[in-house]
Amino acid sequence: MNDKRYFRITSGAAVALLLAFAAVLLTLAVDSMPTFHVFGLGFFTGKQWNPVTKQYGALPFLSGTLLTSFVALLVSLPLSLSVGIVMGEYLRNSFLSRAMSIFINLLASIPSVVYGLWGMTTIVPLVQRLEGAAGVAPYGVGILSASLVLAVMIIPYMASLTAQVMQRVPNSMREAALALGTTRQEMILGVSIPYIRSGVAAGVLLALGRALGETMAVTMLIGNATRMPNSVFALGNTLASVIASQFNEAESDLHRSAMMTLALVLFVLSFLTNLLGRRIIGKTENGNV
Amino acid sequence: MSKDALSRDAISNDAAFIRNPVEEDPKLIKRRRTKNKAFVVALAIPVIIVLIVLGHMLVTIAVNGSKALNIDFFAQAQKPFGDPGGGVANAILGSLIVVGLATVLSLPISILAALYLAENAQKWLAKLVLILVNALQGIPSIIVGIVIYTWLVIPMRGFSAFSGSVALAFIMIPLLTTNMREIFALVPGSYREAALSLGVPQWRTAFGVILPAAKQGILSATGLGVARIAGETAPLLFTAFGSPYISTALGKPISALPLVIYEYIKSPYDDWHQKAWGAAFILVCFVFVMTVSMNLKKDKQA
Numbered sequence: 298m299n300d301k302r303y304f305r306i307t308s309g310a311a312v313a314l315l316l317a318f319a320a321v322l323l324t325l326a327v328d329s330m331p332t333f334h335v336f337g338l339g340f341f342t343g344k345q346w347n348p349v350t351k352q353y354g355a356l357p358f359l360s361g362t363l364l365t366s367f368v369a370l371l372v373s374l375p376l377s378l379s380v381g382i383v384m385g386e387y388l389r390n391s392f393l394s395r396a397m398s399i400f401i402n403l404l405a406s407i408p409s410v411v412y413g414l415w416g417m418t419t420i421v422p423l424v425q426r427l428e429g430a431a432g433v434a435p436y437g438v439g440i441l442s443a444s445l446v447l448a449v450m451i452i453p454y455m456a457s458l459t460a461q462v463m464q465r466v467p468n469s470m471r472e473a474a475l476a477l478g479t480t481r482q483e484m485i486l487g488v489s490i491p492y493i494r495s496g497v498a499a500g501v502l503l504a505l506g507r508a509l510g511e512t513m514a515v516t517m518l519i520g521n522a523t524r525m526p527n528s529v530f531a532l533g534n535t536l537a538s539v540i541a542s543q544f545n546e547a548e549s550d551l552h553r554s555a556m557m558t559l560a561l562v563l564f565v566l567s568f569l570t571n572l573l574g575r576r577i578i579g580k581t582e583n584g585n586v
Numbered sequence: 587m588s589k590d591a592l593s594r595d596a597i598s599n600d601a602a603f604i605r606n607p608v609e610e611d612p613k614l615i616k617r618r619r620t621k622n623k624a625f626v627v628a629l630a631i632p633v634i635i636v637l638i639v640l641g642h643m644l645v646t647i648a649v650n651g652s653k654a655l656n657i658d659f660f661a662q663a664q665k666p667f668g669d670p671g672g673g674v675a676n677a678i679l680g681s682l683i684v685v686g687l688a689t690v691l692s693l694p695i696s697i698l699a700a701l702y703l704a705e706n707a708q709k710w711l712a713k714l715v716l717i718l719v720n721a722l723q724g725i726p727s728i729i730v731g732i733v734i735y736t737w738l739v740i741p742m743r744g745f746s747a748f749s750g751s752v753a754l755a756f757i758m759i760p761l762l763t764t765n766m767r768e769i770f771a772l773v774p775g776s777y778r779e780a781a782l783s784l785g786v787p788q789w790r791t792a793f794g795v796i797l798p799a800a801k802q803g804i805l806s807a808t809g810l811g812v813a814r815i816a817g818e819t820a821p822l823l824f825t826a827f828g829s830p831y832i833s834t835a836l837g838k839p840i841s842a843l844p845l846v847i848y849e850y851i852k853s854p855y856d857d858w859h860q861k862a863w864g865a866a867f868i869l870v871c872f873v874f875v876m877t878v879s880m881n882l883k884k885d886k887q888a
Contacts, residue, residue, distance in 0.1 A: 298789055299787065299789070300787050300788045300789055302789070303787075303788060303789030303792065304788075306698060307698045307699070307701045307702035307705070307792075308702050308706070308711070309698075310695050310698035310699035310702060311698075311699045311702040311703065311711060311712065311715045312711070312715075313695060313699070314695075314699055314715055314718070314719060314759065314760075314763065315711075315714070315715055315718065317756070317759075318718050318722065321729070321730075321733050324733050324736055324737070325729070325733065328736060375632060376632045376635060376636050377636075379628075379629045379631075379632035379633055379636075380632065380633050380636050382629060383629050383630070383633050387626070387629070399878075400640070401640075402877070402881070403874055403877060403878070404640050404643075404644075406813060406814070406817075406873050406874070406877045407643075407817070407870055407873065408816075408817020408818070408819065408844055408869060408870075408873065409817070409819070410817065410819040410844045410847050410848050410866075411647065411817070411847065411866045411869065411870055412643075413848075413851075414847055414851055414862060414863070414866050415643045415646055415647065417851060418646070418650075419642065419643075419646065449639060449640070449643075452636055452640070453640075456636070480618050480619065480621070480622035481622055481625075482621055482622040482625035482626075483618070483622075485625075503724065506724040507724065509726070510724070510725070510726025510727075510728070510729075511726070512726060512727065512728040512819075512820040513819045513820055513844075513848060517848070517851070517852075537726050537728050537820070540728055540732060541728055541820060541823060544732060544735075544823070544824055545823065545824060556732070557732065557736075560728070560729045560732055560733075563726055563728075563729060564725060564726075564729050567724055567725055567726055568721055568722075568724075568725060570724070571720075571721045571723070571724035571725075572717070572721045574724075575717075575720050575721060
């Protein structure tokens with residue numbers, strides 16, 4: 298062993314990570330070729346997904362993915378922001394805030410299949426009742442149920458991130474505002490919120506990345522239908538959930554290739570969201586918010 | 587920081603000051619106070635909702651899960667459809683094997699790559715790898731599952747415990763690499779410099795000084811990584827696949843706790859539903875114990 302070899306081995310490990318990443322991308326791209334060969338870019342606008350007639354279009358799953366993620370963010374954003382503001386401002390540095398952050402971190406570590414299990418026994422009956430009241434077919438499962446369990450899964454992430462950036466608001470700025478006679482509410486809205494804005498934006502992006510690719514909980518709750526969702530109550534599928542429920546039963550190479558293409562789309566979508574989110578976080582951590 | 591918001595505030599507060607708050611319209615002060623209180627209430631309601639929902643989930647898992655626990659649950663493998671009794675011993679053993687092998691596969695490459703990233707932080711290759719590894723942490727794990735299916739399951743002509751471990755290792759490596767890079771960067775530079783100034787070569791400094799100094803950190807990072815992959819289901823669907831038998835063969839399909847939860851809850855049997863809750867309960871307990879103890883360790887070191 299000498300230093301030259303040491304450097305070669307460690308840099309080799311780093312290069313191996315790079316190559317593994319490239320190999321994943323390459324595999325997805327190569328296996329997607331048959332799909333593009335048959336359907337071209339029409340794959341993304343096709344509304345039919347039918348292994349029997351060999352028609353594959355990704356639009357139902359693209360819309361399912363965007364719809365569930367959007368509804369989940371919509372529901373969880375006000376909830377997590379409130380929790381983050383209370384933890385980072387009203388309970389600033391107190392014992393209660395530490396206890397809550399431990400509790401929330403634990404919840405973030407619960408596997409998604411367990412969230413799905415809980416959702417099937419808790420959220421589904423609730424949604425069923427809601428659907429009964431709204432006069433639509435009371436399936437219970439569907440886009441709405443999947444979105445709600447996603448929202449619950451996102452809350453720990455976004456709340457703890459908001460609390461962290463909230464805690465980083467300098468005391469001097471908070472005190473300056475209070476000394477000028479603002480109420481606490483005016484201080485939060487006028488000083489703290491503008492200060493944490495980009496941190497929260499990063500949190501939203503990371504949460505979105507998680508929601509886009511979340512598989513197990515969504516698969517268990519979305520109802521596994523391959524038609525276009527026409528309302529939030531409809532049964533549907535996301536990019537990830539259709540792969541989870543159909544990949545093992547793929548009847549033909551084209552069917553499998555179509556799912557590889559869905560995976561490629563999902564990979565690119567979540568990679569970009571994560572890249573952007575991490576970039577913003579990196580910037581906030583370097584001091585200039 | 588948005589300078590606009592601050593200066594806007596400063597101006598409006600200046601104005602308030604010039605008017606002299608003491609002489610300010612008492613109605614306005616009252617309105618601001620009411621607004622302040624209403625804001626607290628508006629924040630408290632969502633917080634209470636969140637605590638109720640998350641608390642409900644923990645209680646449900648504990649209550650439903652503890653009902654399923656008995657000796658057979660831990661000691662016996664799955665019984666055929668319809669036969670009462672049986673347990674999830676096959677899944678517990680399977681999880682231990684798959685997660686254990688994944689950890690063994692992940693550790694060497696993660697440590698070496700993290701050493702490179704920590705020691706060559708300024709190089710473009712290190713920067714690029716760090717960005718990629720960070721972004722890879724958010725990649726949906728189902729994608730790893732189908733890629734490993736293509737790489738290993740098709741050539742090996744069958745699902746296997748080994749392919750499941752490789753899939754989990756793909757999820758663990760980015761996690762370990764980023765965490766360990768941070769840990770290595772925390773080792774005081776003076777340690778390194780002291781070793782190098784004594785004429786110790788760089789590689790012996792790394793293995794003889796930096797790694798021992800970071801031992802606790804490496805342990806806790808590994809523990810958190812294990813907690814994370816122990817609950818992964820999606821990458822195992824098309825690799826380890828699941829098996830009703832107690833198996834230790836790396837080349838055969840194998841069960842795992844998350845797979846059992848998913849499979850059992852989809853079944854129409856009440857007995858199996860209960861076992862799914864039991865499996866979820868022990869999985870969550872494991873993850874919690876791991877997360878808490880490793881975080882305590884990390885805090886102690888920091």
